[in-house]
Amino acid sequence: MPVGTQATVKGLTIDQVRATGAHMILGNTYHLALRPGHETVRKLGGLHGMTGWDGPILTDSGGFQIFSLDAINDISEEAATFRSHLDGAVIRLTPEHSIEIQESLGSDVAMVLDHVVALPAERDLVQDAMERSIRWAGRCLNAATREDQAKFAIVQGGLDVELRTQCARELASMDFQGYAVGGLSVGEAPSEMYRITAATCPELPEDKPRYLMGVGRPIDLLESVARGIDLFDCVMPTRNGRNGLAFTDGGSLKFKNAIHREDNRPIDETCPCLACKHSRGYLRHLFNAKEMLGPILLSIHNLTYYQTIMQGARAAIERGEFDAYLAEKKRGWGEVASA
Incomplete structure (x- = not known):
């Protein structure tokens, strides 16, 4: 929610x-x-x-x-x-x-x-x-x-x-x-x-x-x-979004970092959200320029990402494949085995 x-x-x-x-x-x-x-x-x-x-x-x-x-x-x-x-x-x-x-x-x-x-x-x-x-x-x-x-x-x-x-x-x-x-x-x-x-x-x-x-x-x-x-x-998806952090299957991206300055790629090519219609370089510019659109777009992306995770979980449970789904996500996030 x-x-x-x-x-x-x-x-x-x-x-x-x-x-x-x-x-x-x-x-x-x-x-x-x-x-x-x-x-x-x-x-x-x-x-x-x-x-x-x-x-x-x-x-x-x-x-x-x-x-x-x-x-x-x-x-x-x-x-x-x-x-x-x-x-x-x-x-x-x-x-x-x-x-x-x-x-x-x-x-x-x-x-x-x-x-x-x-x-x-x-x-x-x-x-x-x-x-x-x-x-x-x-x-x-x-x-x-x-x-x-x-x-x-x-x-x-x-x-x-x-x-x-x-x-x-x-x-x-x-x-x-x-x-x-x-x-x-x-x-x-x-x-x-x-x-x-x-x-x-x-x-x-x-x-x-x-x-x-x-x-x-x-x-x-x-x-x-x-x-x-x-x-x-x-509050994590929106709070982190307002502070320039985006969640992805490959881990989090910090858009205040210089590495994104000239990056033409979207946050996630498979994501349908408004933020992913723009380049990483543009998103970084918005945060560095303190434009309010940056926090809005990353909040939208993070909420979309969280909903996508949960949609995937529901589908995996219905297929009887939740354990494999969890393992796949953890590999992408670089997470170790659960305690």
Whole structure:
């Protein structure tokens, strides 16, 4: 899912996002509640009406902001209290209010409010946050009033397999439409993320989607698919695109480097995106001249590349050839065997 934190995938129109092959996008409860306000979004037709996106939209609950704004928050059983990064105003976010906001936003999938802790952390702290996340998930489920909005629970438990398994089993016993693995991709080694994902997925229902939040590099997507994950989001394709990096089957290309100055080749001759209608030399010029078109074009290319990877994964799974597909991609990226 391309990340549209503020109801926009940075720098791109909705038509451009759609043209990358995206089927679903993500918005953020915390940011949209602050600006323009969830009631304003509701009056503008919800996220679909306001943005013009006619596909599914998932909204994160604000749980990650509890983690990322750790220096200015206070967590109690009732709520998370922290200050707005915009004006310092005190925000009190309960599971019930998170669902209320997401119902106003009109997303198709609402994430439960969870308690994320920075890693590494003491086991008691991780367990406390995990158990609170289970209780908050139940409160979110009880608070929901929209039958047209799916609710996804979030498995927490840090890097502890026992805690992850406990959390997954308890959440799986509740009536959610999907399940996410949260609290990863926060600085741990990829091998640790793969280990926890591999341990968690078997505890989740096979007939419901599994979502790995905030991941990641192309190799992380495919390694996680191999372990049972269906759905991803990450700012990496657009953030790296804005900074001059393009993803390809042969590894990443840095367009601020002089090697591309007189290169007439496209990023990828097989890629149908707008960026690949231009030469590498032109793209390098755009970045060096600080023209806004450069970040736009590379964002489009990277999103297209990510969607192409996932399309290829789906096709390979249907053919029963996913292992070979993963191995081929890893050779191109220069990746070693998975941990």
